[in-house]
Amino acid sequence: MKQHRNLPFFVPHAGCPNCCVFCSQVKITGEKCEKALETELSELKAMLDSAGSEYPESQIAFFGGSFTAIERARMEALLSVANEYIEKGVAESIRISTRPDCINEEIISVLKKYRVSNVELGVQSTDDSVLNASGRGHTAKASFEAARLLVENGIVFGGQMMIGLPGSSLESEMKTAEDIVCMGAGEARIYPTVVFEGTKLYDMAKNGEYVPLSLDDAVARSAKCFEIFRKAGVKLLRIGLHASENLKNAPMGANHPAIGELVKSRVYADIICEKVGECRGKRLCIAIRREDISMLRGHGGKAIELIKDATGASEIEITPLDIPQFCPEVKIL
Ligand code: SF4
Incomplete structure (x- = not known):
């Protein structure tokens, strides 16, 4: 390679x-x-x-x-x-x-x-x-x-x-x-x-x-x-x-x-919020590239808080995906 x-x-x-x-x-x-x-x-x-x-x-x-x-x-x-x-x-x-x-x-x-x-x-x-x-x-x-x-x-x-x-x-x-x-x-x-x-x-x-x-x-x-x-x-x-x-x-x-990491985690949060819209009180399942999980959870969980605030989700579950691209899949339960 x-x-x-x-x-x-x-x-x-x-x-x-x-x-x-x-x-x-x-x-x-x-x-x-x-x-x-x-x-x-x-x-x-x-x-x-x-x-x-x-x-x-x-x-x-x-x-x-x-x-x-x-x-x-x-x-x-x-x-x-x-x-x-x-x-x-x-x-x-x-x-x-x-x-x-x-x-x-x-x-x-x-x-x-x-x-x-x-x-x-x-x-x-x-x-x-x-x-x-x-x-x-x-x-x-x-x-x-x-x-x-x-x-x-x-x-x-x-x-x-x-x-x-x-x-x-x-x-x-x-x-x-x-x-x-x-x-x-x-x-x-x-x-x-x-x-x-x-x-x-x-x-x-x-x-x-x-x-x-x-x-x-x-x-x-x-x-x-x-x-x-x-x-x-x-x-x-x-x-x-x-x-x-x-x-x-x-x-x-x-x-x-680590501003680059903060920006990437914000991009993830923005993409997720845009896909989900409002889901007040619901549970949100997010599947993302395995190597990006720490980016979403890191830095004091700011991105998770942002997603909760913007969507109204009561709970967020993150699961790893083995995909090459930078793009989350989202399910609302
Ligand atoms: S052009 Fe580049 S090197 Fe020159 S003063 Fe501006 S930023 Fe500095």
Whole structure:
């Protein structure tokens, strides 16, 4: 069986011409911004050397900055090292993340030359007023255009979006998820906004210009977008930032280390509530994938409580199902 493995390499804030209100790449990755190229290349080689070649289907992933905006010689040097290791059988392809306005035909030809197969775009929102309030420095049109170029060139486009940006709402977030689907995304990530110290967003929250997302709102709104991606068959790669040391210290916003699990359990609860409607005083039997039972029962049984509140069921029984798909069966007794 094919074993997929990501070999991540962070290129923090490198080349980014912008200052989004929420961004503190140094805090997210815990690394300093700029390094000498030799140091960076040695670190990349060391990481790839230690990876070994037992999983040749691995993917080398450059994350953390606007990869296609970094100085061209540096970008090609990093890609070139990655290609050396593809030749050695350590990995088979490359993934990068970048801003929508840092993709054009010429950049795509460079990416193809170096076997970049997946490009994740920081779409964040397709509402221009949200992009503007977040200091993104590009419009939604740039995302549509970049996605079109990627898809036309056979590169898998991944759409990254955020929940709870300044001026955003559930409606604009659901529209963003729908737009990412329409752009032809094969993959997506959902990032509920987290407020780091030292960012403009932190100051905005302190002076009342911005209200940080509560965990409940972040989970409920992310769940709606998750459903849009799931129904469209877009692979959801991740919900929420990695729970790094620095993330733990972010003082405001949806900073829960297991937010992805909370969102999935909320999605289950929403699907079940929609299927069941009202069943006041009745017993509800839910059959779900065996491996998902802990997700529904976990986190203090919040999802179960939510289902009880929304449906009026007096009792809930959960039984395991050996099915591959993420879809519950429900019986009311
Ligand atoms: S474009 Fe990306 S790296 Fe640059 S400031 Fe915004 S979030 Fe940070």
